[in-house]
Amino acid sequence: MTLKSSSKEKSVGVVGMGSFGTAIANILAEKSKVIAFARRAEVVDEINHEHKVNGVSINPTIKGTQDPEFLCQNCDTIFIMVPSAAFQEVIKSFSPYLYPYHLVIHGTKGLCLNLPEGKKLTDVQTISRDNILTMSEVILKETVAIRVGCLAGPNLAKELYAGQPAATVVASKYNEVILEGQRLLRTDKFQVYGNSDIVGVELSGVLKNIIAIAAGALAGMGLGENAKGLLVSRGMVELVYLGNALGGSLKSFIGLAGIGDLVTTCNSTLSRNYTVGFRLAKGEKLTEILESMEEVAEGINTIRLMKAFVEGKGMRAPITENLYKVLFEDLKIEDALQYLMKYPFSVDVDFL
Numbered sequence: 001m002t003l004k005s006s007s008k009e010k011s012v013g014v015v016g017m018g019s020f021g022t023a024i025a026n027i028l029a030e031k032s033k034v035i036a037f038a039r040r041a042e043v044v045d046e047i048n049h050e051h052k053v054n055g056v057s058i059n060p061t062i063k064g065t066q067d068p069e070f071l072c073q074n075c076d077t078i079f080i081m082v083p084s085a086a087f088q089e090v091i092k093s094f095s096p097y098l099y100p101y102h103l104v105i106h107g108t109k110g111l112c113l114n115l116p117e118g119k120k121l122t123d124v125q126t127i128s129r130d131n132i133l134t135m136s137e138v139i140l141k142e143t144v145a146i147r148v149g150c151l152a153g154p155n156l157a158k159e160l161y162a163g164q165p166a167a168t169v170v171a172s173k174y175n176e177v178i179l180e181g182q183r184l185l186r187t188d189k190f191q192v193y194g195n196s197d198i199v200g201v202e203l204s205g206v207l208k209n210i211i212a213i214a215a216g217a218l219a220g221m222g223l224g225e226n227a228k229g230l231l232v233s234r235g236m237v238e239l240v241y242l243g244n245a246l247g248g249s250l251k252s253f254i255g256l257a258g259i260g261d262l263v264t265t266c267n268s269t270l271s272r273n274y275t276v277g278f279r280l281a282k283g284e285k286l287t288e289i290l291e292s293m294e295e296v297a298e299g300i301n302t303i304r305l306m307k308a309f310v311e312g313k314g315m316r317a318p319i320t321e322n323l324y325k326v327l328f329e330d331l332k333i334e335d336a337l338q339y340l341m342k343y344p345f346s347v348d349v350d351f352l
Helices: 019-028 041-050 068-074 084-097 135-142 157-161 175-185 198-220 225-245 256-265 272-281 286-292 299-313 318-328 333-342
Strands: 011-015 034-037 063-065 075-080 103-106 111-113 132-134 147-152 166-172 190-195
Touching (some): 011 019, 011 068, 019 034, 019 157, 019 175, 034 068, 068 075, 084 111, 084 135, 103 135, 103 175, 111 135, 111 299, 132 135, 135 198, 166 198, 166 256, 175 190, 198 225, 198 272, 198 299, 198 318, 225 256, 272 299, 299 318, 318 333
Parallel strands (some): 011 034, 011 075, 034 063, 075 103, 103 147
Antiparallel strands (some): 147 166
16 A cells, blocks of 8 residues: 655645635645645646636636646645536546545545446435435545545635635544645634534535525525525525434534525525526526536425435425426426425424
């Protein structure tokens, strides 16, 4: 096995230079040498020769590469920042070069479907927890990496890039992963908290995207703050129930990665999921919206997965279920709202 060198001598790796990956790479570059992986040669050339990504300036010390082996050999700590749809493929490409000494921290707020070979979600009516993988579970399944963590919280990429004050959570079963994540990322304007409930933190970041789409729809309909308060509070209850059913802890859902991220994305036009809901309410079709978006709105796939999960579990998740009908069955948003207003909730909070 390759011997581990001192982490102080090595660079930090960032895999995926979308908006969030670029923002994290810039933060890391304040204190460390950074090697950034991108699949497209033109992106790597732009990083190395123009010190930009898609025309946006980045720290000039960041080095780009297309070579997974080079990055893994030169970095003991690697941040994976790719969309969930490409996550498993990217992890498989890195798998031959990852060793147990690597620390792998991902920042992907999505889920991966785990079905038998050749099967798709459209081939099954319901799914169980065994059919759903968080991104940390994908890493553990596809590689020999052991010390795995995730990054989640109210982290809008444009605000991070601009150096505005923010905070995040590094979650892992391994305290050394949390401590290393904090050491590398913490700055005067970026606070980093720790959490041992990695699944709960991952699920918080994933499930709040559902509610963010609904919040965008309310804004697109021109509804007020009372309606948003109703949505966020009921959305939080639904998030907790779904998260618990998937194996997460309540403490994570009411923390920074849960309610902190939920409040941020339900109030920000910078959120891709919020934008999807807003544009749907303005009458655009989902296909039109997706074709015009540069980056993925993870909440769409999450709604599809969670709808199949709650049906298999025998649960009810009214916000998720109605958003599924809006996205995939042509239910009008106005009709979905009317249904939710009439839904027979009788207790405000019953999970504490």
